[in-house]
Amino acid sequence: MNSYVIAGYLIAIVSIVGYSLSLILRRNSLRKQLQKLKNDSEQNTDDK
Amino acid sequence: MSANTGVLKRRKQRIVVVLSILLVIFGILIYEGLTNSIEYFETASQAVANRQTLGTSDFRIEGNVIGNTIRRKNDQTLFSISSGKTVVPVVSNGSPPQLFQPGIPVVLVGHFASGKGPGGTALLFLSSQIMIKHTNQYIAAHPNRVKIVKS
Amino acid sequence: MTSLLETENADNFSDKDKILLENILKKTGPSRIKYALGAGSIITAVLTVWLGLFVTPNDEHLGDTVRLLYVHPPVAWAALYLAFGTTTLASLLWLWPKTRSFFWDKVAGASAEIGVLYLALTLITGSIWGRTTWGVWWTWDARLTLTAVLLVLYVAYLAIRQLDGTSKAKATRNAITALFAAIDVPIVHFSVLWWNTLHQTASVLTPGLHLTVPLSMGLTMGLGFLCTTLIWGWMMKARYDIELLKAVTGEMESQRAILQRRSEL
Numbered sequence: 001m002n003s004y005v006i007a008g009y010l011i012a013i014v015s016i017v018g019y020s021l022s023l024i025l026r027r028n029s030l031r032k033q034l035q036k037l038k039n040d041s042e043q044n045t046d047d048k
Numbered sequence: 049m050s051a052n053t054g055v056l057k058r059r060k061q062r063i064v065v066v067l068s069i070l071l072v073i074f075g076i077l078i079y080e081g082l083t084n085s086i087e088y089f090e091t092a093s094q095a096v097a098n099r100q101t102l103g104t105s106d107f108r109i110e111g112n113v114i115g116n117t118i119r120r121k122n123d124q125t126l127f128s129i130s131s132g133k134t135v136v137p138v139v140s141n142g143s144p145p146q147l148f149q150p151g152i153p154v155v156l157v158g159h160f161a162s163g164k165g166p167g168g169t170a171l172l173f174l175s176s177q178i179m180i181k182h183t184n185q186y187i188a189a190h191p192n193r194v195k196i197v198k199s
Numbered sequence: 200m201t202s203l204l205e206t207e208n209a210d211n212f213s214d215k216d217k218i219l220l221e222n223i224l225k226k227t228g229p230s231r232i233k234y235a236l237g238a239g240s241i242i243t244a245v246l247t248v249w250l251g252l253f254v255t256p257n258d259e260h261l262g263d264t265v266r267l268l269y270v271h272p273p274v275a276w277a278a279l280y281l282a283f284g285t286t287t288l289a290s291l292l293w294l295w296p297k298t299r300s301f302f303w304d305k306v307a308g309a310s311a312e313i314g315v316l317y318l319a320l321t322l323i324t325g326s327i328w329g330r331t332t333w334g335v336w337w338t339w340d341a342r343l344t345l346t347a348v349l350l351v352l353y354v355a356y357l358a359i360r361q362l363d364g365t366s367k368a369k370a371t372r373n374a375i376t377a378l379f380a381a382i383d384v385p386i387v388h389f390s391v392l393w394w395n396t397l398h399q400t401a402s403v404l405t406p407g408l409h410l411t412v413p414l415s416m417g418l419t420m421g422l423g424f425l426c427t428t429l430i431w432g433w434m435m436k437a438r439y440d441i442e443l444l445k446a447v448t449g450e451m452e453s454q455r456a457i458l459q460r461r462s463e464l
Contacts, residue, residue: 002331012324013248015319016320016430027440027441088396180333182332186402
């Protein structure tokens with residue numbers, strides 16, 4: 001197979017997968033942060 | 049709060065820097081686009097018609113490589129291109145790209161030769177670069193291959 | 200998000216906010232549509248690569264470099280028409296008072312970011328294809344130059360989105376910028392018809408919509424189009440979730456800071 005073709009496919013696949021993974025990681029960390037905020041506020045209410 | 053406004057100010061500065069860089073790139077692109085002429089090439093017949101004004105200045109010429117005209121001579125490739133009824137003989141320096149073959153449309157960078165033949169000015173295009181102009185037509189080379197996989 | 204601000208006088212988050220929080224956590228969590236889009240993207244991608252690299256025939260002139268046909272046009276299509284089209288439409292929906300909602304601003308931004316990724320891939324795969332077919336990595340023809348201009352315009356749009364201001368002023372500024380950037384999309388599309396270019400004319404979106412490729416190639420290309428569309432859909436959901444979460448966490452944290460300062464006084 002032509003190496004130019006392989007390079008084209010690889011660049012497309014790697015960047016799309018890379019961007020998708022970065023989206024998943026960013027979403028997960030934000031969700032964790034929000035979960036923590038929610039838990040903290042519940043803790044505070046319980047304390048009172 | 050002051051720390052916060054500091055952060056905001058620095059962020060704004062960063063965005064302004066990014067936008068200025070983009071503006072410079074934008075300017076370069078537009079400049080290159082316009083100076084390289086928005087019409088990428090002249091067809092061989094257009095070029096021959098405009099031969100007086102073109103003189104020996106560089107431009108891009110387009111046409112189909114005529115079948116049995118391709119010849120190699122030392123480092124040079126000799127062939128003719130046609131568009132409509134116009135035929136332009138070409139001398140090209142260096143080796144042509146892989147897809148170069150009889151019948152294929154090409155775009156050549158170069159200029160008309162100024163040399164005068166016995167019968168007035170000989171029509172000759174001196175090319176420094178050959179580019180293959182692929183059309184939007186695709187043709188399957190080995191249709192059998194699909195059948196084999198399917199069966 | 201107004202309910203979060205209403206709690207300013209309370210010691211803590213109100214019950215209303217807790218419900219909102221739970222809603223947002225649920226919305227941004229796993230869902231059937233996300234799995235469907237994700238699975239669809241992976242299946243169509245695997246099929247496109249398999250058909251594109253191993254099953255479809257070579258082209259008579261191009262040999263096996265024709266296999267870039269299943270990557271380059273699908274990413275270009277998804278960038279120009281799907282992603283930037285969505286950004287334009289969403290920006291118009293923000294600007295039109297009857298449909299004005301921050302939802303559209305977030306959609307416009309999310310779609311533009313994905314469009315920039317796809318457009319960069321369009322230029323890269325196009326450059327590779329140009330090298331093998333034309334014999335040059337880059338040339339200043341109208342199609343290529345205007346596509347590079349398009350990338351610069353949408354990167355600038357993403358940068359302008361980062362500038363601050365009140366949320367309403369920001370969204371309006373974003374929408375107007377998006378409409379400016381969108382002017383170049385039809386110019387890129389018609390460039391190959393309006394001027395002489397080295398780039399070929401369209402194979403699918405031809406003026407008469409006649410396919411200029413053999414059926415097996417056309418179908419694989421179609422699968423490629425479906426694939427980049429599904430991936431765009433999946434990315435849109437993920438990117439929108441992030442915007443939603445950022446907006447809420449940002450507001451909650453500033454609210455906490457206010458509460459904290461008040462308790463310190």
